[in-house]
Structures are given as structure tokens and as C-alpha cells.
Amino acid sequence: xxxxxxxxxxxxxxxxxxxxxVCLRLQDEHGVPVAVLLTALWLSDAGRRPDPxxxxxxxxxxxxxxxxxxxxxxxxxxxxxxxxxTVELKRQIQEAxxxxxxxxxxxLSRQAQAQPGGQSVSALSWLFVVVPEAGxxxxxxxxxxxxxxxxxxxxxxx
Numbered sequence: 297x298x299x300x301x302x303x304x305x306x307x308x309x310x311x312x313x314x315x316x317x318v319c320l321r322l323q324d325e326h327g328v329p330v331a332v333l334l335t336a337l338w339l340s341d342a343g344r345r346p347d348p349x350x351x352x353x354x355x356x357x358x359x360x361x362x363x364x365x366x367x368x369x370x371x372x373x374x375x376x377x378x379x380x381x382t383v384e385l386k387r388q389i390q391e392a393x394x395x396x397x398x399x400x401x402x403x404l405s406r407q408a409q410a411q412p413g414g415q416s417v418s419a420l421s422w423l424f425v426v427v428p429e430a431g432x433x434x435x436x437x438x439x440x441x442x443x444x445x446x447x448x449x450x451x452x453x454x
Contacts, residue, residue: 302405303398305341306334312450318443326436328427329358329366331397335404336422337447343415344408344422351425354404361400369393420444 309315322328332355339346369392376386423440424430430437 302335302338302401302408305338306331306401309334309337309447309450312446315443315446315450318439318446322436322439322443326427326433326439328436329355329362329400331361331400331404332358332426333423333443334401335408336426337419337443338405339408340417340419340422340447341451343417345415345417346421346425348425348428350408351422351428354407355426357407358400358404361396361403366393366396366400369396418444419447 310319319330319333322333323330335354335358336351369389373386373389373393376382376389379385420441423444427436427440430440
């Protein structure tokens with residue numbers, strides 16, 4: 297199976313531990329699906345102009361997918377991590393969780409249908425589109441600003 301460009305993009309970003317840390321903090325502290333953050337960065341990188349309607353659809357889809365599949369897996373994985381003799385179980389759950397993330401990104405990619413826009417688009421503008429409540433929460437806004445700066449510095453360095 298050929299990997300979707302969004303999946304490759306997400307894997308490349310995820311290698312940077314700073315980006316991983318910020319994404320996980322936004323997920324754990326504010327309930328923002330990591331897949332939506334990575335999709336927003338991908339759309340920005342593709343030069344696609346921010347689209348609030350698309351942002352709402354992406355967020356709604358990701359939140360439902362997370363609630364139905366990923367959060368339950370994550371909870372079981374965390375319980376398995378605390379148990380004795382559950383190392384193999386935790387590994388298998390992690391693999392299922394990763395496959396769920398890949399499937400979610402594949403669906404988001406299809407919905408977004410990102411085509412190169414040929415223009416420079418701020419990562420922060422897309423992040424604010426998919427997380428509109430950021431303007432009402434200082435720590436959420438700061439996290440999105442940090443993620444934007446990290447992703448843009450990573451793009452420049454490559």
C-alpha cells in the first residue's frame with residue numbers, strides 16, 4: 297500500500313521530539329487531536345489557504361474518531377503500561393493505536409484533498425482554523441504558536 301503524503305509528512309514532523317512534545321501536551325491538556333494539528337501543518341505546507349468550513353469538518357471527524365477508537369485504545373495502553381507482565385500487550389496496543397492514527401490521517405487527507413497552492417501560508421493560520429477556541433485560552437494559543445514556530449523552523453532547515 298502506498299503511503300499518503302500526509303502520513304509521510306506526519307512521520308517526518310513526528311521525528312522532531314519538540315513537535316511530538318507540544319502535540320501531546322495540546323492533546324492531553326486541551327483535548328486537541330494530534331491528527332488535526334498535523335493535518336493543519338500539512339495544509340499550510342501545501343500552501344492551501346485556510347478554510348474555516350473545512351477546519352470544522354476535519355476537527356469534528358477527528359474528534360469523533362478519537363472518541364470512538366483512539367481514546368479507548370490509549371486508555372487500555374496506559375493501563376497496560378502500569379501492569380506487571382503486560383509489556384507485550386502494551387506493544388500490541390501501541391501498534392493498533394498507531395494504525396488507527398494512520399487511518400485517521402488517511403481519512404483527513406481525503407477530506408482535505410490538499411493540492412499545492414503555490415503560496416506561502418502561515419502554519420499558525422491553519423492551526424487557528426482547526427482550533428478556533430485558541431483565542432479564548434492563553435495556554436492553548438501559546439501551544440499552537442510554539443507548534444507553528446517549530447514546524448516552520450523545521451521546514452526551513454530541511
